[in-house]
Amino acid sequence: MNDEQPQNEYTAIRIHNAGKFLKVSKFKQELKNNDVDFYRLETTNAFISLVFDAPEKLAFAQEWLQKQKNYQDKPFKLSTIENYQVQQSTYKPNNTVPSSEESLSESSEPVQTTPKTLFEITQPLLNNPNELLLKQKSVRNALHHQLTRTLKGQTIQSQNNIKKTHQLPKIVPKYFANEQVRKNSFHLHEITSGKVTSGYRTKGEFMIQKDTDGVKIGSFYRIKDQFHVFSAEEMQENKLFPVQTLKLLQIAQNYFNQNKQEVKGLLVVKTSGDVENDEFKVKQMLVKLDLENTTVNQQEFQIYVKAEFKNIFETELVFDTDKNQFITQQLFGLSFRIYSESFFQQNIEVFQLICKQIKEYSSNPKCIYDICCGTGVIGQIMARLTDCKKIIGVDIVPEAIQSAQEQFKLNNFTDTEATYICGPVEKHLDIFNDCSSDDFVILDPPRSGLHPKVLKALRQSNAQQLVYVSCNPKSLAADLYGLTAIDCEYVKSQPVFQSIPFCIKETKLFNMFVGCEHVETVVVLQRCKDAEGTI
């Protein structure tokens, strides 16, 4: 593989639909065994991209791919991008643009996008006119694929560190066995988008490295421990981060360029925005610098950037020199403190649309369960919007719980009681013991989804309605199976669920991550009438 950024013409290939048919690790191994190096390998839900610096390398990859089983009948599709230029944007694509959802079906031609820089390869849907259609398709496929496998008795596994392999269900869930119901549940005909399409990302993580070759600031896309190096132009081209984030990277780069010491670390930049106005404005930033093996004086760096920022942007810049630093985000008349360690939603505008949608599903709840609550934002917003008098929130991150508690006090909830618990929800299952049919349970887990014990506790509780907010359709499908299956052996170590299952009432998509392949899915689940899964 090339260590340096290439300067000449290259050929990039995209393998569409690869996820289903191609084992990426095997492909990489094959390339490696044959000394075929490539500049970049990017895997997304929609496709895999590679850049080769010689035609014979591309030819080898193509030939190997052609030979793969299934290639001829249900293939992954291949598209090549000739004369791909890394530095200048001279590539004029021969685009194949599907005009409707239909044309994105399995048998359709591949969708080509227009990569102008390597950075665009890492953000494959940036400026793609078919972004929304592709996202719908990818979520639907992920959900269908996982659930269909389950129905066939095959094991399904979610992408996580908790192993969730479903065993053959004893009784096929009646609910999913009904083709019509299945279709309706996942008839994801639209994605709700916001107006803001650039500069929306409230958090960026960037590697910083200074060695004998100079300063590199890059993204997390790593190949064999190398990470992509931004040029100044490429940084400008990155449409996802607010301009202040990019300026901060430049300031950091200049600073470390002038500084003699070697540096290796991670720069985390968080911003809060005000999107009630039409224009997305970055109000505050929080910067955390984790430096490894370095002699650089952290304090010096912080003071420097702070001063620069005050002058240039008049932005209040807060440093995480101690654990008590935070930035503040206003939402629905409430404010939330974001500490460096706590999660906060990446796209504030779309998050507000999600909250409004969740509100539609609730009807005067007695208690709101905010599971994986982070800074308590969803639970507190829902409590305010529904005038609910009780909140129970759980999150594993102490700073997030600290923030939730502080905010609850500062947000002037009168006559409302809140209990925030710090720890993994799977270790606090007793909170579901008192759950009643009037309560509203909101689940917003990390990408890995919920622990099987949580699903089991929910099924055995009296909860009637759940809202599941997910950023990963794979773990969502696995968890939906656990919540809706009539009777299944979840994992060998878990007892068989013998409780009334939930059924899926509605599934909605939100374009939370514009330009990237990720999408936020909100699913409403309703308790079935009986253990047989009658809806």
Ligand SMILES: C[S@@+](CC[C@H](N)C(=O)[O-])C[C@H]1O[C@@H](n2cnc3c(N)ncnc32)[C@H](O)[C@@H]1O
């Ligand atoms: C997608 S975020 C949602 C946070 C919050 N609901 C919000 O809207 O900002 C997922 C949250 O789950 C928390 N988390 C991860 N694993 C957890 C676990 N086992 N138990 C409880 N919380 C967990 C993370 O700390 C993170 O705050």
